Amino acid sequence: MTDLHEHITRRIDAATDELVTLTSELIRFPTINPPGEDYTLCAEYIGNRLKKRGFQVNYFRGHGTPGDTDRFPRTNIIARYEGRGPGPTVHFNSHIDVVEVGPDWSMDPFAGIVRDGKVYGRGACDMKGGLASSIIAVEAYVDANPGFMGAIEISGTVDEETGGYGGVAYLAEKGLFSKPRVDHVIIPEPLNKDRICLGHRGVWWAEIETLGVQAHGSMPFLGDCAVRHMGAVLSAFEDELFPLLASKQTDMPVVPEGAKKSTMNINSIHGGDGEDYSGFPAANVPDSCRIVIDRRFLLEEDLATVKREVTSILDGLKNSREDFEYAIRDMWDVLPTMTERDAPVVKAVSQAIEEVMEKKPEYVISPGTYDQKHVARIGHLHDCIAYGPGILDLAHRADEYIIIDDMVESAKVMAFATHQLLTGTK
Numbered sequence: 001m002t003d004l005h006e007h008i009t010r011r012i013d014a015a016t017d018e019l020v021t022l023t024s025e026l027i028r029f030p031t032i033n034p035p036g037e038d039y040t041l042c043a044e045y046i047g048n049r050l051k052k053r054g055f056q057v058n059y060f061r062g063h064g065t066p067g068d069t070d071r072f073p074r075t076n077i078i079a080r081y082e083g084r085g086p087g088p089t090v091h092f093n094s095h096i097d098v099v100e101v102g103p104d105w106s107m108d109p110f111a112g113i114v115r116d117g118k119v120y121g122r123g124a125c126d127m128k129g130g131l132a133s134s135i136i137a138v139e140a141y142v143d144a145n146p147g148f149m150g151a152i153e154i155s156g157t158v159d160e161e162t163g164g165y166g167g168v169a170y171l172a173e174k175g176l177f178s179k180p181r182v183d184h185v186i187i188p189e190p191l192n193k194d195r196i197c198l199g200h201r202g203v204w205w206a207e208i209e210t211l212g213v214q215a216h217g218s219m220p221f222l223g224d225c226a227v228r229h230m231g232a233v234l235s236a237f238e239d240e241l242f243p244l245l246a247s248k249q250t251d252m253p254v255v256p257e258g259a260k261k262s263t264m265n266i267n268s269i270h271g272g273d274g275e276d277y278s279g280f281p282a283a284n285v286p287d288s289c290r291i292v293i294d295r296r297f298l299l300e301e302d303l304a305t306v307k308r309e310v311t312s313i314l315d316g317l318k319n320s321r322e323d324f325e326y327a328i329r330d331m332w333d334v335l336p337t338m339t340e341r342d343a344p345v346v347k348a349v350s351q352a353i354e355e356v357m358e359k360k361p362e363y364v365i366s367p368g369t370y371d372q373k374h375v376a377r378i379g380h381l382h383d384c385i386a387y388g389p390g391i392l393d394l395a396h397r398a399d400e401y402i403i404i405d406d407m408v409e410s411a412k413v414m415a416f417a418t419h420q421l422l423t424g425t426k
């Protein structure tokens with residue numbers, strides 16, 4: 001190990017208590033999204049800390065993006081530390097929003113409780129523990145090597161859990177995730193401390209509606225039941241679509257194993273009795289039934305084919321089933337993305353993992369998307385990965401936690417990788 005790496009290691013080990021405190025304090029902001037609670041307070045907490053450490057701090061509100069109101073402003077923070085002179089910029093991007101709490105918690109999810117070598121709380125794993133690790137890593141690096149060339153940025157961004165439009169997408173539109181400002185991006189999402197996540201599968205969300213004719217429920221033969229038509233759609237999906245999806249297997253290293261196949265979830269179904277249904281059904285034949293589908297696709301698939309697999313089944317029903325009418329509306333889509341294995345950021349983090357953990361990293365693809373899509377597609381920056389200390393399976397679960405030792409190891413990896421990316425040396 002080089003002297004610098006030893007110096008960084010000592011500093012990070014000595015900052016362990018600080019890392020734990022920082023993680024707990026970040027968890028205490030209940031940044032639940034939706035609606036986007038406490039974003040400004042959390043962003044300012046990060047900004048105040050880094051300003052004291054000599055970072056230039058800027059806040060960017062995602063004006064006009066989904067959910068942005070004066071009550072729930074989409075407040076992002078970017079902090080930048082300039083080195084001694086020109087050089088590349090390494091950027092650590094974490095989302096500050098967390099998902100709703102949900103049932104089954106055995107403790108206060110926003111207390112940041114420390115117990116048995118773990119910090120508990122909503123967002124501990126996804127991804128305030130990763131954010132805290134990157135802050136400690138960068139502070140230790142700046143202290144250990146104050147004469148470095150280039151720049152380091154840390155961002156805390158909003159709305160990742162709802163698509164990232166008011167967060168990384170908004171900032172990328174402003175050029176804040178593009179060269180020449182930024183060269184290398186590490187997103188400390190919880191993909192496990194010894195894994196490098198190169199990218200993610202694609203997504204297509206759509207709403208399918210079957211159409212009927214309203215009539216009195218005592219004389220359904222006078223109408224046409226949209227819910228029965230939707231039943232035919234679901235049954236055709238079971239017979240034709242789900243077996244087709246299960247037969248597709250990607251060569252990409254997607255985890256967990258089940259996500260190596262194409263998948264589709266049916267997110268919701270609504271039919272009959274309007275939105276204000278209160279438990280007293282009306283005697284009506286429903287004229288509309290809607291489902292929302294969430295189709296996740298593989299690098300080997302293209303979006304047009306993915307859509308056609310669904311519409312051809314619907315068109316088939318139109319031919320075979322009397323009075324079958326449907327409408328389909330695209331809601332959003334994201335193409336699969338994957339950073340090359342020999343990209344600088346992949347090599348730097350891979351070598352750092354080998355040095356810190358004495359093992360080779362595993363290369364993975366995430367089953368779901370995260371903000372890398374905006375960095376790649378809007379920022380046109382392809383030197384981007386997800387790497388962070390959280391355990392993937394704990395994300396969004398009750399009693400979510402982060403292991404303190406994992407954060408410490410992962411912070412060392414981040415600091416070593418930063419040095420390599422800034423200097424081109426180990």
Ligand SMILES: [Zn+2]
Pocket residue numbers: 095126127160189190370
């Ligand atoms: Zn996340």
